[in-house]
Amino acid sequence: MEINFLAILVAAVSTVVVGFVWYHPKVFGGIWMRESGLTEDKMKGVNRVKMLLCSIIYAFFMAFILRFLVIHQTGALGMVGGDATKALPSYNAFLDDYGTAFRTFKHGALHxxxxxxxxxxxVIGTNALYERRSFKYTMVTGGFWIVCFTIMGAIICGWS
Structure with a gap:
């Protein structure tokens, strides 16, 4: 089973696009800054290029592992040790019957x-509890990642 790295990269970049909208001051950016204790002054001097590149790299890692959760056929490959050439004939029969089952944008979005x-x-909620962050912070940040994972899942499952 081939890995569609382009789909994974596009899924990763989608988080940046969602972030530009989600964290805009007129959407949730103002709430997030207030709940995070950040100000415009604290944000000055930040290397935004480095921040953007690191964000894409981290999102790529998340999208890569999300592939295993949204594409069920990768589980079948794992069951044969990851090498389809050494699998029993039942593996190929399974893929003949179910190789494209549930490989849609809708199914990926669900997962x-x-x-x-x-x-x-x-995870975000637990960190927020110990960091003494508010429920609003948890909802804004968690909501962002729920939307991102929904979009990433759709891209990965529907395009791979």
Whole structure:
């Protein structure tokens, strides 16, 4: 099973696009800055190019692993040790029957959403509790990642 690195890269870049909208001051940016304790002055002098590149690299890592959650056929490949050439004939029969099952944007969006809601939001919420962040902060940041994972899942599953 080939990995579509272009789909993973596009999924990663989509987080930056969502971020430009989500964290705009007229959307959730003002709330996020206030709840994060940030000000315009504190943001001055930040290397935005470095921040953007690191964000894309981190999002690429997330999109890469999300692939295993949204494309069910990768589980079948894992069951045969990752090398389809050494698999029993039943593996090929399975892929003949189910190789493209549930490989849609809609299905990927569903699994991306579930991953965001049930894995990412709890991580952000737990960190927020210990960092003494507000519920608003948790909802804005968690909501961002739920939307991002939904879009990334759709791109990865529908395009791969």
């Amino acid at each position: 991306g959403f579930m991953t965001g809601l049930l894995m990412i939001l709890p």
